[in-house]
């Protein structure tokens with residue numbers, strides 16, 4: 080064994096383009112393209128559990144599939160045990176397939192309804208032509224035992240099992256080839272909490288016994304807190320924060336991570352008194368991600384230009400108005416309350432109101448943009464490594480931030 | 486605080502090929518005016534069936550077979566009819582179907598996990614909300630108290646007709662009100678959005694639109710069945726805060742059904758925990774979290790992973806909920822086969838009893854009036870024979 084990370088992904092990118100035929104392309108038509116995963120780099124050490132979290136459609140599952148070589152990246156690479164998987168020989172590929180496995184969210188639909196539990200568990204052995212039938216039979220019993228199901232379950236069909244039992248069968252199947260790396264794609268999301276707790280503790284025990292390495296994909300932050308060592312937060316295809324669990328959860332560096340953590344309702348008595356400072360707006364479409372920092376349309380910490388003096392809520396309100404004007408929506412700019420604003424701010428609003436009242440949206444917008452455009456809108460943030468991996472201008476060099484430089 | 490709804494021994498059954506399903510078993514709780522009452526429990530415990538019973542929306546296979554649903558509606562209580570009346574309260578279960586229907590939207594509204602279930606994909610969102618407004622206006626245009634019984638009950642068909650697409654008349658003022666409602670639920674550019682079809686809305690926006698549609702008729706009770714389960718947490722937080730605001734503004738009462746204990750903790754004043762069709766514990770939110778009495782509630786609470794610690798939650802509940810067919814239900818406590826504190830006492834089916842001195846906290850468990858006695862403990866699984874395999 081080497082001291083390489085077990086998995087190392089560098090610059091991983093996956094673009095999906097839909098509905099363009101060759102003819103379309105000859106006619107110069109481009110299909111809509113979605114960058115599901117954009118320039119993501121992530122390493123996973125042996126025996127570690129990394130949690131990949133984010134909202135629906137942000138690219139978590141695609142990332143998992145790319146790491147397992149189940150999809151081809153558009154750019155970037157994945158190395159398993161130091162070896163790029165794109166360069167694997169057929170034999171190496173086969174070994175890689177055995178070394179890796181995946182468990183899906185939907186416990187029932189991920190199992191073939193016509194197969195018995197034993198057939199399901201042994202399928203990977205049959206496909207890879209491993210062991211004799213009687214060996215497989217006893218292996219199936221071992222695996223059932225590992226996932227704490229009785230041997231009597233072997234002859235059952237999926238529809239005779241509860242959700243939790245199905246998920247145990249799916250885990251047994253994933254373990255059949257004795258993998259070292261397992262992608263858990265929302266492994267407990269479809270289960271009741273009492274069953275979730277059982278499956279999480281099973282996964283924990285298996286990891287310790289079998290020295291497994293997990294990537295746990297989930298939208299549920301409490302699953303991450305109970306299972307993972309490190310956490311990677313994704314937003315619209317980008318990894319925006321990666322760090323040790325305690326650090327990220329106790330002192331999140333990225334405003335999106337903070338907002339995610341804050342949004343989760345806690346199951347405790349005084350929760351009613353906690354007011355959640357919730358994020359505005361919806362998740363933008365990944366086919367048309369916002370410019371600059373992709374989170375800027377919802378960020379509660381949007382950075383104003385250094386030369387204006389403005390509080391965050393006023394700045395956000397102006398940002399909202401600008402977006403509405405840009406989208407051609409009707410706005411009541413003359414009702415904007417400028418009390419307490421600096422002269423620069425008031426002047427810009429007045430000039431824009433005048434233009435808008437004269438029916439000149441473009442000038443109004445231009446006037447506002449000139450004064451209020453944020454570095455967050457114009458420039459994608461670099462990755463900063465203090466306190467850990469974070470992509471946010473707030474963590475850029477202070478001088479640079481103050482001077483709003485590129 | 487005045488009561489709005491008093492469910493008393495509500496019992497509902499589903500008839501299936503395999504026999505009768507005891508989906509709701511003698512459930513009692515009260516919803517006060519303006520409060521949020523949470524209903525939690527695992528899948529299949531009867532939460533939705535309870536809400537559908539209240540809304541009068543049980544599917545054909547389902548029937549309310551016992552108990553009563555006292556709903557405070559002074560006008561209807563003063564109207565002669567065959568329904569049971571107790572002061573200002575009317576027993577919904579005794580109302581004829583069309584009268585039940587006429588209360589829907591105007592007094593009691595329901596929102597679901599899947600907003601598409603409340604919208605017709607082929608009509609604009611605005612027109613559908615406008616129709617809901619129209620229902621309310623027609624209902625209030627003819628005060629109930631001055632009408633004869635037949636007229637009261639005829640209202641139902643009037644409403645049904647107005648809900649039929651295309652033919653019904655929707656006034657300009659209802660359209661404007663629909664736009665106001667969309668704005669009220671935080672949909673940007675509501676006038677433009679009103680002209681769009683449901684499929685053009687994101688999940689969170691459609692959930693908002695469904696809430697707009699539900700409050701269009703100014704109901705006094707909103708039954709919200711997993712309204713945020715399909716949403717991302719940041720959007721869930723928006724929807725919960727919207728519900729809060731609407732309650733503060735209008736004094737609406739909400740019954741919030743969820744499997745997420747965090748969601749009830751955040752939103753509800755009081756909670757009922759359901760297990761195998763029964764309400765097994767009922768308490769103000771702080772009592773439920775700080776001093777749960779029923780071992781099922783205790784197990785459920787300890788199974789919830791705590792975001793603020795990194796401990797793996799304890800898998801304290803093994804086994805699975807009993808099936809709800811008549812022949813599957815044990816004689817004693819339905820939870821006994823999974824209960825770490827089951828005693829010989831639990832072989833008799835426990836009654837719902839108040840916990841200590843307060844009547845706001847009750848549980849259906851022998852531990853309400855005695856402590857666990859190891860000498861009388863049942864062997865695990867001895868309460869009744871059941872497969873002990875993990876869920």
Ligand SMILES: Nc1ncnc2c1ncn2[C@@H]1O[C@H](COP(=O)(O)OP(=O)(O)OP(=O)(O)O)[C@@H](O)[C@H]1O
Nearest residue numbers: 499506508527528529530531532533534544546809
């Ligand atoms: N239409 C139906 N026909 C027959 N049985 C039904 C029907 N709907 C529900 N049931 C049964 O009634 C019982 C209670 O179901 P209900 O839907 O109320 O549970 P729930 O608590 O809402 O669960 P979930 O969390 O999964 O939504 C279950 O046993 C269920 O299988």
Ligand code: SF4
Nearest residue numbers: 372375378455471472
């Ligand atoms: S770069 Fe700007 S918009 Fe993006 S997260 Fe940081 S502060 Fe917010």
Ligand code: SF4
Nearest residue numbers: 818821824831850851
């Ligand atoms: S009645 Fe007995 S078996 Fe049922 S929950 Fe209470 S202690 Fe447990």
Ligand SMILES: [Mg+2]
Nearest residue numbers: 532533534710
């Ligand atoms: Mg339900």
